[in-house]
Amino acid sequence: MRDEENDGTNDVILHDHHHDGIDRRGFLKCMAWAGTGALYVMQGGVLKSSAMSTLKNPGSGAAVSSGELSFVQISDSHIGFSKAANQDVVSTLSAAVDKINALPVAPEFMLHTGDITHLSRPEEFDTVDQILKAASAKDVFFVPGEHDVLGDDGKQYLERYGKTAQGSGWYSFDTKGVHFIGLVNVMNLRAGGMGSLGPEQLEWLERDVRHLRSSTPIVVFAHIPLWTVYPEWGWGTEDSAQALSYLKKFGSVSVLNGHIHQIMQKVEGNVTFHTAASTAYPQPEPGKAASPGPVVVPAGQLRSLLGITSAHYMKGKHALAVVDSSLE
Amino acid sequence: MRHKKDLMHLAMVTLIALLLTIAGSASADEAVNPPGVAVKIDNFTFGPSKLVIARGATVTWTNGDDIPHTIVATDKSFKSRVLDTDETFSYTFDNPGTYAYFCSIHPHMMGEVMVK
Numbered sequence: 001m002r003d004e005e006n007d008g009t010n011d012v013i014l015h016d017h018h019h020d021g022i023d024r025r026g027f028l029k030c031m032a033w034a035g036t037g038a039l040y041v042m043q044g045g046v047l048k049s050s051a052m053s054t055l056k057n058p059g060s061g062a063a064v065s066s067g068e069l070s071f072v073q074i075s076d077s078h079i080g081f082s083k084a085a086n087q088d089v090v091s092t093l094s095a096a097v098d099k100i101n102a103l104p105v106a107p108e109f110m111l112h113t114g115d116i117t118h119l120s121r122p123e124e125f126d127t128v129d130q131i132l133k134a135a136s137a138k139d140v141f142f143v144p145g146e147h148d149v150l151g152d153d154g155k156q157y158l159e160r161y162g163k164t165a166q167g168s169g170w171y172s173f174d175t176k177g178v179h180f181i182g183l184v185n186v187m188n189l190r191a192g193g194m195g196s197l198g199p200e201q202l203e204w205l206e207r208d209v210r211h212l213r214s215s216t217p218i219v220v221f222a223h224i225p226l227w228t229v230y231p232e233w234g235w236g237t238e239d240s241a242q243a244l245s246y247l248k249k250f251g252s253v254s255v256l257n258g259h260i261h262q263i264m265q266k267v268e269g270n271v272t273f274h275t276a277a278s279t280a281y282p283q284p285e286p287g288k289a290a291s292p293g294p295v296v297v298p299a300g301q302l303r304s305l306l307g308i309t310s311a312h313y314m315k316g317k318h319a320l321a322v323v324d325s326s327l328e
Numbered sequence: 329m330r331h332k333k334d335l336m337h338l339a340m341v342t343l344i345a346l347l348l349t350i351a352g353s354a355s356a357d358e359a360v361n362p363p364g365v366a367v368k369i370d371n372f373t374f375g376p377s378k379l380v381i382a383r384g385a386t387v388t389w390t391n392g393d394d395i396p397h398t399i400v401a402t403d404k405s406f407k408s409r410v411l412d413t414d415e416t417f418s419y420t421f422d423n424p425g426t427y428a429y430f431c432s433i434h435p436h437m438m439g440e441v442m443v444k
Contacts (some may be wrong), residue, residue, distance in 0.1 A: 083413065117394060119410060146433045150396070150410045191402050191430035191438055233372075234436040273426040291371035294394050 016260040026227075069176040069313035072100050072137060073221070074105040076278035078147065079127050080118030085281035085294030085300060089118075090127060093301060095327045096279040096308050097135045103251075103310055107137040108175070113258035113276060114145030114186070114223030120152065125160055142170055145259060146186040156185060163185030170201050172208050178313050179212060181205065183222035185237045195224030195237035195259075206246045214249045217313060217320065225257040227266055228271050230286035235260055243269060254320045255310070263324050274322055277307040301326035364418070365389050367439065369397050369411075372431075374439035383443050387425060388418040397437065402428045 019253040068244035077093045086092060100107065110132070117124035132140055142161040149157055154168055162169035168187040172191050184206070197205075203314065209218070226243065227238035237243075247253045253271040261283035266273040281294040289295070296303060307326040315323070368375050370393060379387065386427040389399050391411040399408040399417050401425035405427065421427070421443040431437040 085394065119412065147396070150398075151434065189432060189435040191435055193435050203373065215368065232436065234434055291373070291393075 003298075014144065021023060022205065027044060027257045033221065040084060041053045068315045069178060070103075070105045070107045071109050071111060071311050072103070072257050073111045073309040074279055074310060075113040075223075075276040075309075076101075076115040076261055076280055076302065077128060077209060078115055078118040078278065078280035079131075080124040081280055081294075083294060083302075084291055084296045088175060088279040090131065092303065092306055092327060093128070093131050093279045094134070094305065096306070097131060099308050100310075101134070101136045101325060103136075105310075105312070107310065109139035109141060110135060110137045111180075111182075111221050111256060112140055112313070113221050113256060114257065115147045115155075115278075116142060116145065118147050118280075120148055120156060122156065123240070125156065127200070129160075135244065137144065138322045141180070141221075143182045144158050144182060144186055146189070166204060166262050167198075167200055175314060176313065178217045178219060179209070181208065181218065182222060183226075183243070185222050186226045192230060193238050194228070194234045195222075195240075197237060197239050202242055202246075203324075205243055205290070209246055209250075209323055210306055212250075215251060217252045217254075218247055219248050219254045219256065219311075219320065220247070221256040225264075225273065226255050229264065229275075233292040235292070240268055247271065252320065252323070254311075256311075256322075262305075263309075270320075272320070274309070275304065276309045276322065278307050279308070279327070282306070300320040348432075366390065368392055369437075372397075372434055372437050374437060377439045378442070379440065380442045380444065383424050384420065384422060385443075386420040387414050387441060388416050390414065390416045392439045397431065398433055399429055399439075400432045402430065 015098050015230055024281045047094070078089055079093065081089050082284055099112070104180050106306055118168075144154060148311045158165070158169055162171075165171040165182070168184045169182070170184050175236045183197060183201065185197050188194055188195070188198060224235070225235055225236050226240040230236070248270070251270060255271060255273045257273065258278070259276050261278035261281065262275065262285065263277050264273075281302075282297065284290050285296050306328045310325070312321045312322045312323075344415070364382055365379060365388070367379065367387060367389045369389060369391045370397075372393065373388070381387065389408070391397050391413055394413055396410045396412050398410055399406070399419075401407065406419045406429075410433075411417055421441060424443045427441045429439050429441070429444065
């Protein structure tokens with residue numbers, strides 16, 4: 001998408017028509033709950049963006065081609081699921097990989113924000129690994145969803161994806177000056193509660209970021225949203241406030257989550273929260289159905305409600321541009 | 329000779345009577361214990377969510393959702409394997425008390441069994 005008032009050099013898409021920053025709430029309200037592409041860039045903690053109609057080709061002709069760090073987030077592949085909402089989750093995950101491979105800027109790596117499998121079965125994990133092998137981005141960083149730690153307290157998940165991680169699978173890494181933090185909030189859930197990070201992980205997090213400069217861009221990724229989307233359905237994390245308090249000093253914090261199988265955004269001060277669509281099946285908007293279970297839609301509509309998220313970091317601007325695109 | 333035969337006859341009758349009595353009391357026991365109780369999981373909800381049962385009763389949970397669930401007692405006294413659609417879990421409550429349980433995958437799903 002080109003910004004026509006620019007000089008056409010494919011620079012950052014930022015056009016502030018009123019010179020007073022976009023109305024965040026108005027912008028967020030305009031976005032449909034799934035399927036609408038959105039490009040937003042955070043600069044120095046302030047959200048600036050332009051709404052766009054459904055994005056079919058993420059990054060086409062846009063700022064992102066000059067991004068210094070490009071990566072992709074996929075989520076909730078639920079390999080092993082085979083019910084009315086999607087009888088072929090393998091095919092839709094493969095379509096997501098095709099989408100990734102078609103990106104004009106090849107991502108350096110992928111984040112998978114969990115519910116990799118549906119029933120934590122070995123063959124399900126194997127299938128995901130097989131499908132992701134076809135992606136242009138060879139490195140994949142995972143965090144588990146509650147469907148990945150069934151029956152064995154996450155033992156299998158850790159053996160496969162958490163060898164260098166701590167505790168139930170949390171870890172951090174740095175690339176191109178950006179600090180990535182993978183958190184696990186699906187273990188030891190208590191009755192009546194939501195997601196949970198736990199004291200050990202929180203202590204680790206505090207130590208992990210303590211000595212980082214406040215200008216370091218932070219990207220946190222975890223399965224269950226780290227803000228309270230809808231507590232009645234468990235869509236939130238009990239102790240996320242404490243985690244976020246350790247990140248207050250940073251000018252740019254981006255939180256990438258999954259679990260709810262729909263795109264949602266929220267900005268709170270220096271933190272931008274974003275949830276990705278699933279590659280398996282959609283779920284209802286908060287409170288719009290009896291339960292958060294899979295939503296059955298006409299076959300022709302399914303892929304428009306599934307998708308990937310591509311993210312681009314532009315050095316020096318403390319900005320993370322995030323673009324959602326549906327499979328169709 | 330007839331005397332011995334009579335004694336054996338008596339022994340057999342006694343034995344048969346004894347067996348019948350044992351068998352009889354066994355069925356009497358079965359009649360006292362109530363049949364199993366069913367809980368259905370639909371739309372991420374246990375139905376009924378609150379149960380009152382007699383001790384010794386067996387509760388059977390059936391998952392009617394398209395999503396797997398578990399049944400885990402908060403006091404850890406029982407824990408099901410992961411139940412996919414149509415799979416069941418049964419537990420016999422031998423001891424009285426109130427047993428709160430939840431789904432460990434979706435912890436906002438809760439239920440209770442009160443055993444008298």
